[in-house]
Amino acid sequence: MTxxxxxxxxxxxxxxxxxxxxxxxxxxxxxxxxxxxxxxxxILLFSKKSFWGMLTYLILGAIGLPVFANAHGGLGxxxxxTGGYLLGFxxxxxxxxxxxxxxxxxxxxxxxxxxxxIVIIYTLGVxxxxxxxxxxxxxxxAAGALPFIPFDLLKGVLAILITTPLEKSFKNAGINLHD
Numbered sequence: 284m285t286x287x288x289x290x291x292x293x294x295x296x297x298x299x300x301x302x303x304x305x306x307x308x309x310x311x312x313x314x315x316x317x318x319x320x321x322x323x324x325x326i327l328l329f330s331k332k333s334f335w336g337m338l339t340y341l342i343l344g345a346i347g348l349p350v351f352a353n354a355h356g357g358l359g360x361x362x363x364x365t366g367g368y369l370l371g372f373x374x375x376x377x378x379x380x381x382x383x384x385x386x387x388x389x390x391x392x393x394x395x396x397x398x399x400x401i402v403i404i405y406t407l408g409v410x411x412x413x414x415x416x417x418x419x420x421x422x423x424x425a426a427g428a429l430p431f432i433p434f435d436l437l438k439g440v441l442a443i444l445i446t447t448p449l450e451k452s453f454k455n456a457g458i459n460l461h462d
Contacts, residue, residue, distance in 0.1 A: 288335055291336060298321050318352065319438050328449065332380065337372045341372070344361070364412050367408040367410055370411070371404035376400070379399055382399055397442065
């Protein structure tokens with residue numbers, strides 16, 4: 284791992300922690316947050332290296348720092364009802380980043396990476412929600428995925444729109460994010 288990857292990981296963990304605090308409680312126990320936007324931005328800016336940022340974020344939360352939604356932290360957040368989403372961030376960062384790299388960073392690859400990422404997040408999140416709360420799968424899907432689909436689609440579009448000028452700014456500063 285390079286110093287650059289460590290810096291990207293720290294930056295992504297910090298951005299994710301900040302965006303996690305923008306949380307709106309919803310019925311069903313899963314809050315609306317901007318964490319997924321951070322995951323999307325990480326994938327698009329750092330590709331599969333975003334895995335390290337999400338791992339850093341999870342480690343910081345696991346040791347008790349209040350980096351998760353509503354300033355929560357600790358292992359209870361990871362093994363609790365919404366912990367599957369957190370684990371989904373980690374898996375989706377790597378898989379989405381890999382898809383993006385395989386597409387040679389094309390627009391279709393960006394879209395595919397984000398779609399696969401959100402499917403991974405929803406799958407792991409809904410599964411853990413159902414298991415921990417002993418919910419039937421349709422109820423878990425209704426509480427933990429359906430209300431978020433339109434917002435997450437919007438977050439994906441926003442992430443793509445944001446990363447284009449960000450990458451240009453980094454490139455003008457002599458920083459190639461995809462080394």
